[in-house]
Amino acid sequence: MSTKSAESAGAAGVGDSSVFDPGAPYRCSPQVSLRPEPFGALVYHFGTRKLSFLKTLPLVEVVKGLEHHPDVHSAIAAAGVEEAQRPAYLKALAGLAASGTIEARQ
Amino acid sequence: MKLVDHFQYGLNSPICLTWELTYACNLSCAHCLSSSGRRDPRELSTAEAKGVIDELQRMQVFYINIGGGEPTVRPDFWELLDYSIDHNVGVKFSTNGLKIDKKRAAQLAATDYVDIQISIDGATPEVNDYVRGPGSYDMAIRALENLAEAGFAQPKISVVMTRQNVDQLDEFKAIADKYGAQLRITRLRPSGRGADVWDELHPLPGQQKQMYDWLVDRGDQVLTGDSFFHLSAFGEALPGLNLCGAGRVVCLIDPVGDVYACPFAIHENFLAGNVRDEGGFQKVWESSELFTELRKPQTGGACSSCMHYDSCQGGCMAAKFFTGLPLDGPDPECVRGFGEQALAARGEGHVIPKSEVDHSRTKLGKKSPVLLQLSMGRPDRACETSPLAGLGASETDSGLRLPVAGS
Numbered sequence: 001m002s003t004k005s006a007e008s009a010g011a012a013g014v015g016d017s018s019v020f021d022p023g024a025p026y027r028c029s030p031q032v033s034l035r036p037e038p039f040g041a042l043v044y045h046f047g048t049r050k051l052s053f054l055k056t057l058p059l060v061e062v063v064k065g066l067e068h069h070p071d072v073h074s075a076i077a078a079a080g081v082e083e084a085q086r087p088a089y090l091k092a093l094a095g096l097a098a099s100g101t102i103e104a105r106q
Numbered sequence: 107m108k109l110v111d112h113f114q115y116g117l118n119s120p121i122c123l124t125w126e127l128t129y130a131c132n133l134s135c136a137h138c139l140s141s142s143g144r145r146d147p148r149e150l151s152t153a154e155a156k157g158v159i160d161e162l163q164r165m166q167v168f169y170i171n172i173g174g175g176e177p178t179v180r181p182d183f184w185e186l187l188d189y190s191i192d193h194n195v196g197v198k199f200s201t202n203g204l205k206i207d208k209k210r211a212a213q214l215a216a217t218d219y220v221d222i223q224i225s226i227d228g229a230t231p232e233v234n235d236y237v238r239g240p241g242s243y244d245m246a247i248r249a250l251e252n253l254a255e256a257g258f259a260q261p262k263i264s265v266v267m268t269r270q271n272v273d274q275l276d277e278f279k280a281i282a283d284k285y286g287a288q289l290r291i292t293r294l295r296p297s298g299r300g301a302d303v304w305d306e307l308h309p310l311p312g313q314q315k316q317m318y319d320w321l322v323d324r325g326d327q328v329l330t331g332d333s334f335f336h337l338s339a340f341g342e343a344l345p346g347l348n349l350c351g352a353g354r355v356v357c358l359i360d361p362v363g364d365v366y367a368c369p370f371a372i373h374e375n376f377l378a379g380n381v382r383d384e385g386g387f388q389k390v391w392e393s394s395e396l397f398t399e400l401r402k403p404q405t406g407g408a409c410s411s412c413m414h415y416d417s418c419q420g421g422c423m424a425a426k427f428f429t430g431l432p433l434d435g436p437d438p439e440c441v442r443g444f445g446e447q448a449l450a451a452r453g454e455g456h457v458i459p460k461s462e463v464d465h466s467r468t469k470l471g472k473k474s475p476v477l478l479q480l481s482m483g484r485p486d487r488a489c490e491t492s493p494l495a496g497l498g499a500s501e502t503d504s505g506l507r508l509p510v511a512g513s
């Protein structure tokens with residue numbers, strides 16, 4: 001998978017990413033179901049009833065791992081994402097935060 | 107790889123699953139895609155239907171489109187609706203409005219995860235009732251009024267585009283706005299009884315362009331499913347699912363549990379299995395011969411040299427099949443006119459594949475649409491029911507020619 005596909009991985013488009021803080025703890029929304037697919041995962045949000053996609057397998061790892069890590073950065077590292085790809089993943093995760101797929105946890 | 111490229115190879119579970127709960131219908135629309143009318147005695151029982159819902163939940167099919175026939179005539183319809191929602195399978199159901207009275211509308215407004223789609227095929231009673239039958243316009247509008255009054259948020263109005271209603275696109279949008287509904291427009295395919303009236307109803311070439319222009323302007327406000335990707339050859343890609351997803355992301359479960367590649371493809375060539383078979387729906391979806399075949403990389407045939415092939419992909423498999431065109435060639439409504447040429451070249455005595463599955467009521471009543479009354483028994487169609495039809499198909503050749511979708 002290329003960096004480019006990770007960039008658009010949120011599929012939710014560009015939202016307000018200013019509130020997304022990768023230094024903070026996050027989790028996959030309890031309203032969201034992830035369905036494994038060959039390319040990554042299908043995301044269904046039971047609240048908004050929107051379908052979206054996680055277009056790479058590492059991104060699925062990151063999203064699932066969020067709740068086990070103190071911040072987003074360490075979840076990305078734990079999923080084995082290369083350093084060079086980190087900005088693309090952060091951008092994708094910001095999109096996922098804007099769409100409510102992931103959310104800050106206390 | 108773009109997402110549609112992944113879609114071509116199929117998903118672990120469908121994302122556009124249509125389930126027709128019954129072939130019974132109070133109306134007899136001239137263009138009914140499933141040739142509905144009479145109930146099939148082999149219809150899935152309540153328990154069997156619940157079993158299918160359990161399976162869909164396990165497969166993480168997050169929502170389904172329920173249709174028919176008129177699904178609400180099944181006495182257990184509301185029970186199945188609740189069961190589905192309770193099992194995390196959201197429902198959008200299509201109805202002609204028959205049972206949506208004030209009481210029901212209020213009940214539905216209080217339920218989460220239900221979408222309702224009301225069908226109208228004309229923005230005026232004249233245009234609508236011509237194909238859907240007398241009184242059907244008023245029935246649909248009454249349902250919309252009841253839903254609006256009950257505070258049901260954003261029902262959908264679903265319109266099949268025909269030669270007679272293309273000029274009414276703005277009026278449809280106005281009706282939707284009036285009732286707080288979302289407009290959905292879809293393509294008329296020559297499926298079911300649609301095959302009998304397609305020549306008279308399908309939009310003319312100039313109207314195809316008219317729809318395209320309208321969609322370019324308003325496409326973000328209307329839903330289209332996978333209806334109009336063949337029109338993207340006019341210029342830009344339109345919003346919506348831009349590929350034929352049959353057997354890859356799309357499928358149909360019919361009232362007797364038969365699983366077809368697409369709701370518009372009720373024909374033995376596109377029958378993948380039955381939910382009553384061992385292994386159930388999941389096995390059919392994952393490993394039926396037909397679906398495996400449909401998920402193989404495909405070539406564009408006669409379309410592959412076309413500069414629009416990337417976006418148009420040769421159009422709709424069902425539209426080709428039920429007009430007797432090869433599946434690896436242009437759509438009958440190809441915007442470059444190759445479909446028309448292919449239709450003209452079919453020659454005298456060509457055989458259009460006809461589905462064995464037909465639940466049309468044989469006697470027409472006062473409620474039958476004018477068009478159907480005119481169309482029945484047209485002498486120039488007599489040959490299509492020739493006993494010779496279907497001969498020439500060999501045992502080993504399914505007759506299936508794969509649709510053209512990317513490569």
Ligand code: SF4
Pocket residue numbers: 295332349350351352356368369370371421422423424425
């Ligand atoms: S056959 Fe036509 S209607 Fe069916 S999935 Fe393909 S494009 Fe859509």
Ligand code: SF4
Pocket residue numbers: 336339408409412413414415418419420421435436437440441442443444445
């Ligand atoms: S020739 Fe084929 S790909 Fe080109 S516009 Fe026509 S149907 Fe589409």
